[in-house]
Amino acid sequence: MGLDYKLVLWNKHKKKYDKIFALSIVLYLVLFIVLTLLLNPEGTAETLIIRAFGSLAILMLHIILIIGPLCRLNPQFLPILYNRRHLGVSMFLAALIHGTFAIIQFHTLGNTNPIVSVFTSNLDYGSLTNFPFQVLGFLALLILFFMASTSHDFFLKNLSPKIWKGLHMMVYVAYALITLHVFLGAFQQETSLPTIGIMLVGFILVSGLHLTAAFKETKNDNIKKKKEEDGWLKVCQVREIMENRAKIFTVNQERVAIFKYQGKLSAIHNVCKHQGGPLGEGKIVDGCVTCPWHGYQYLPQNGQSPPPFTEKVATYELRVQNGWVFIKPEAFPEGTEVEPAKI
């Protein structure tokens, strides 16, 4: 876990998903190349590479962007989340190949620095037809480079998960830039109804899923629990929580997971310190709350990762009365030992 910075848990499922992704990438490239050679045999190898890797990067970006909201809407999609980081880095490499070949093809013939040429060869920013769309692609590539180069537990640890996640939300800006790069670039030069249709469906899917997930989360955030006179919140009945599992509640706008185990109840902050995974969707394994995303573990009674690991999450005080569970909304500092509530 947090002791070193190795990529987490190379289990057989991770390897299997990696193989599936790698095979799919190869299959897509082969299919694209064969179809292009059949339909447009006059095209050059450089153009073929630019188009094959550009379209591959866009397809992968769409898949990456729908994984997050899909998992929030339906936990059954969680297994695909495990490999999102590998998929992200692979997508950056595909975009890099596309960008590098495009710069070589279009900007290395003159005596201007190719990178400078990307920004200065076309200054028609007022036109939609001739908009300098390559600038948009270049800026998106810079964002993707920043994200791919920080996609390692070293940066996650040193930046803190909250800042890391906040910075990685820049992928949404990259998505907007790439969509405009395609619409103001490729589509203006070669208008093709099917490809425009596919991109539009992709946009509706990505934005629709993100907005649906966001509003669902807001709805959960706004659920008000009845506060008792002594400051405790009545949350649920004990029998509603399954053994070695948790139920998640919103308390003071933060998610809290209440776990039931060995005749006891404990409550911890729902957000894993690793990548912000939902601890309450995990289960208790070997006496530890285990994050469903990457297997980070915490002791339910104090929110601390078992030694030698050092991660800590906030804890909450619970009370059981007449089969009902009550929680004190004020969180204790991370890693504070709290006596579990006896059932």
Place this chain on the structure above:
Amino acid sequence: MDYRLRTRHKWMWMILTPTLAIFLFLSAINLDFFSSSENLYMAEVKGNVVEEIENAEMKVVLSNTSEQYLLNIWLKSPLRATSSVVYEINGKGEKGEVLGQLQGIGSYSFPSTGIIRGFIVMDEIKNQQILKLEF
């Protein structure tokens, strides 16, 4: 995600979705799906038509105005090289001055003060001649 990140995520998509939709709509209505681009092209030719050549890949019209000659190229299908440089043919029948660049399907208009005898399209990366056309 904690509460702040969830809020940031929601606002980002609430801003991105309509903004992108407007830009995509504007760029889509700007695309020419249905009108005949040949008619559009012909309307754009300025001056008197001097020469006109057409094949499956392109239509070339040489026109002149009181000030200059214009080489008008309507590219119907993509060339072998995506970015190809167009040269004027000089008096010796060889590659002369650069007139401009062809990038993809569309219409191009290259002005020249002198008479244009023909043009050569070059793939500059491979240093290969793609097309030579003399009027």
